[in-house]
Amino acid sequence: MIGWNTPAFLALKEHHADVVSVIGPRHVRRAKSHAPDATHVVVPDDGDVEQILAGLARAEIAIDGFDFVCTIGEWPIVAAALLAEHGKAVGMNLSAAIALRDKFVQKRLVREAGLPVAGAQMPDLLSDLDGEQLTYPIVIKPLTGAGSQDTHVVSDAAELASLVETYQQPPRGPWLVEEFMEGEELHLDGVVRAGVVRALSVSRYFQNVIDIKSGGLVGSVLLDPNENPDLYSKAQSLLTGVLDAVGHEDGIFHAEAFEKDGELTFSEVGGRLGGGVVQDIVLRRFGVDLSDEWARAALGLPPGEPAEPSKEQCGWVHLQAPAGVAEHVPDESELLAQPGCVEAAISIAPGSQIPSFSAASNMKAGAVIIVGDSEEQVRERTLAAAAWFSQAVTVQAPETV
Ligand SMILES: Nc1ncnc2c1ncn2[C@@H]1O[C@H](COP(=O)(O)OP(=O)(O)O)[C@@H](O)[C@H]1O
Ligand SMILES: [Mg+2]
Known part of the structure; x- marks a missing residue:
């Protein structure tokens, strides 16, 4: 397994896999504490394939000794596919792995399959764009970015000129430049086996993720399949086409789409878990354990049986807090006392520097899962819990920082 993820590792062990984990330095502590007896390279x-090969060589582990090579993460997906192919192990097909990582290749395949997707071009450098010739707004982003990092909505030629300036030194590129899609953003999570979408969860973000740049929250309400049959059927058919176009036939997916006037436009797809608490929400509402389904697909085992799902509607949000150094941080028990709150995790403590939430969508001071009787109630409760947390955190006065 390349890259660390504790539920993924435990799922592989559950299916009796003898796992060698290849991990980066930032995961060493967690991996060694959660799996002290495993082999960690x-x-x-x-x-980075070179570094993985060198690491395995240092550990005297032969690359052709593996039956399976897998990752549940986003970054190592191409490395894992390449190593699987090289070592004649079971793994993701290399062209699917590239299409799941590279946003330009992915959108081209989806467009060629006749599915709705934003128009895109790919300048090597931003300075190659002729700002006067573009139809604004446009979205500019890295080809393999994540979490909305270095992603910008550009409204006119002057804004473009200032962005060209920002990214001039050191030069960065190539870039993806897309037509701006109107509509509300959805995330679609589930399982695909032999090209058939077997489990699907559709959630509506409270605000489109890019709105983090202007103080937006990252969170969503899971939409009820019985109350949104038309949306679920459109999402199922869009995803079936998209997964076929990119060649991702067996595994899990996390995709995004824009909804406008009841119609969906594809935005992106990854062969991984959704960020934050998405897997907890999918388990709660559909009884589908995405880590276990990932492990089953990686090991070529049949899909599992879903557990009994909860009938309650649910949603989640990444908690934010005022900028500065935290002084008082409430307890998780206080969050759990908020209406409908069933799970709470706080990731800041007194003395912590509060992260910059506008930098990336995975920046958070914590996360909650909220349940309710209706999508509207979940939405109201979740936003109320986020607002409560944000005002309950106090930060040190600037002179004491
Ligand atoms: N073509 C587009 N039109 C409108 N909004 C977009 C477009 N592309 C991206 N966005 C916004 O930017 C966010 C980040 O872009 P995305 O392509 O999802 O990259 P990533 O999530 O990998 O950083 C999206 O969640 C969406 O809110
Ligand atoms: Mg995205």
Whole structure:
């Protein structure tokens, strides 16, 4: 297994796999504490094939000795596919892995399959764009970015000129430049086996993720399949086409789409778990354990049986807090006392520097899962819990920082 993820590792062990984990330095502590008896090969960058091969060589582990090579993560997906192919192990097909990582290749395949997707071009450098010739707004992003990092909505030629300036030194590129899609953003999570979408969860973000740049929250309400049959059927058919176009036939997926006037436009897809608490939400609402389904697909085992799902509607949000150094941080028990709150995790403590939430969508001070009787109630409760937390955290006065 390349890259660390504790539920993924435990799922592989559950199916009796003898696992060698290749991990980067930032996961060493967690991996060794959660799996003290496993073989961990530490490399500077677990997405880099050269470093993985060198790490395995240092550990005297032969690359052709593996039956399976897998990752549940986003970065190492191409490295894992390449190593599987090279070592004649079972793993993801290399062209599917590239299509799941590279946003330009992915959108081209989806467009060629006749599915709705934003128009895109790929300048090598931003300075190659002729700002006067573009139809604004446009979205500019890295080809293999994540968490909305270095992603910008650009409204006119002057904004583009300032972005060209920002990314001039050191030069960065190539870039993906897309037509701006109107509509509300959804995330679609589930399982695909032999090209058939077997489990599907559709959630609506409270705000489109890019709105983190202007103080937006990252969170969503899981939409009820019985109340949204048309949306679920459109999502199922879009995803079936998309997964076929990119060649991702067996595994899990996390995709995004825009919804406008009841119609869906594809945005992106990864062969991985959704961020934050998405896997907890899917387990709660559909009884589908995405880590276990990932492990089953990776090991070529049949899909599992879903557990009894909860009938309650649910949603989640990443908690934010005022900028600065935290002084008082409430207890998780206080969050759990908020209406509908069933799970709470806080990741800041007094003395912590509060992260910059506008930098990336995975920046958070914590996360909650909220349940309710209706999608609207879940939405209201989740936003209320986020607002409560944000005002309950106090930060040190600037002179004491
Ligand atoms: N073409 C687009 N039109 C409108 N909004 C977009 C477009 N592309 C990206 N966004 C916004 O930017 C966010 C980040 O872009 P995305 O392509 O999802 O990259 P990643 O999540 O890998 O950083 C999206 O969640 C969405 O809110
Ligand atoms: Mg995205």
